[in-house]
Amino acid sequence: MKYSRIFNNQFLLLLFITVLANSVYAQNLAKDIDSVILNVLKDKNGPGGAFMVAKNGKPIYEKAFGKANIEWNVDLTTESVFQLGSMTKQFTSIAILMLEEQGKLDTKQTVSKYIPDYPSGDSITLHHLLTHTSGIKDFTKMKTLGDIAQKEMTPKMMVDFFKNEPDDFKPGEKFEYNNSGYLLLGYIIEIVSGESYENYIQKNIFEKLGMNNSRYATDRQIITKRAYGYQKKETGYVNKTIINFSVPFASGALMSTLSDMLKWQNALNQNVLLKSENAQKAFTKYKLNNGEEFTYGYGWHIKDLKGTPSREHGGSIFGFKTMGVYVPSEDIYVIGLTNCDCNSPTQLVRDIAELTLKGYKK
Known part of the structure; x- marks a missing residue:
């Protein structure tokens, strides 16, 4: 009985020391992360960003900096809603894989199977689209993009906008980041599922996962806790350039x-x-x-942080820039969302991830 009491006391002391050490580490990490962020987001009265670090699926750091709305002097919070830009591609790629798992499509199949009239569709597979190796023209690099940027476009209209442009290279010949490929994938999701891309993602991903504050973007509807997007000119901050979200689509x-x-x-x-x-x-x-290997999967860059494998992707759309990094070996997730395309969180998030990783690998 006496030995049992001694053992229990020792266990409780060890537990207390561990909890105290973790608490001190978390406080020091938070200070270091604050310092890294504030070195970039220096204007507390301008647009800023929201950042999170999670370990083993739970947040260990979460903070917002700057304004969600400059005109009304409204602060950003950790609950602010941001546009994701190209981080959207993660959802598109997983939706494609979900449909493949259900036997409704095959990533090895050619585009022609789903869109029969697509030029060179017999040689381009869904795999090529997913990995940015299709060689088709990226519509964001077309000079005529401004003609449609503010128009309501159907997915078919968007495909028709770029499909007759000459290919930049043969499928599988090189890796070149390409928005048209993911727009095509969104259109294929609609063809195969029989519902709109927006509804498919909403029902099968957002609602299923309880992502209650995620949605297809709109500038028309009221969105609670919306972060407003800004751009920076020589004269100061301005409201973001307007774009119809049917253009970036999937x-x-x-x-x-x-x-x-x-x-x-x-x-x-x-x-x-x-x-x-x-x-x-x-x-x-x-x-x-x-036979040359490239560092992109389906919707994620497959990289490393000083030798530790990571999965990464950023996003950029008028008024917003985003970045997420996941370190599988340590189950560390770092995400940064900013509401001015003058503030890129890409290196910032990678630095925070390296900082966090260093602490846990000591």
């Missing part, structure tokens, strides 16, 4: 929050939406026709 038209994006990351880890073997297709490096 390549960049979704909105979300820090907490919803953590739900997304956790769902991917826990194989809520896909079987593990199918989900891994998104996180695999692939090879070009010549």
Whole structure:
């Protein structure tokens, strides 16, 4: 009985020391992260950003800086809703894999199977679209984009906008980041599922995962806790350039929050939406026709942080820039959402991830 009491006391003391050490570490990490962020987001009265660090699926750091609305002097919060830009591609790629798992499409199939009249569609596969190796013209680089940027476009109209442009290279010949590919994938999701891309993502991903503050973007409807987008000119901040979200579509038209994006990351880890073997297709490096490996999967860059493997992707759309980094080996997720395209969180989030990783690998 006496030995049992001594053991219990020792265990409680060890537990207290561990909790205290973790608390001190968390406080020091938070100070270091604050310092890194404030070194970039220096204008507290201008647009800023919201940042989160999660470990083992739970937030260990969460903070917002700057204004959600400069005109009304409204602060950003950790619940603010941001446009994701190209982080949308993660949702598009997983939706494609979900449909493949259901037997409704095949990533090895050519575009022609789903869009019969697409030029060179017999040689371009869905895999090429997912990995940015299709060689088709990126519509964001077309000089005539301004003619349609503010128009309501159907997915077919968007495909027709770029489909007759000459290809930049043969499928599988090289990796070149391409928004048109993901727009095509969104259109194929609609053709195969029989419902709009917006509804498919809303019903099968957002609602299923409880991502209640995520949605297809709109400037017309009222969105609670919306972060307004800004750009910076020589004269100061201005409201973002208007774009109709039917134009970026499945390549960049979704909105979300820090907490919803953590739900997304956790769902991917826990194989809520896909079987593990199918989900891994998104996180695999692939090879070009010549056998050369490139560092992109399906909707994620497959990189590393000073030798530790990571999955990363950013986004940029008028008024907003975003970045997310996940470190599988340590289950560390870092995300930054900013509401001025003058503030890129790309290197910032990578620095925070490296800082966090360094602390946990000591």
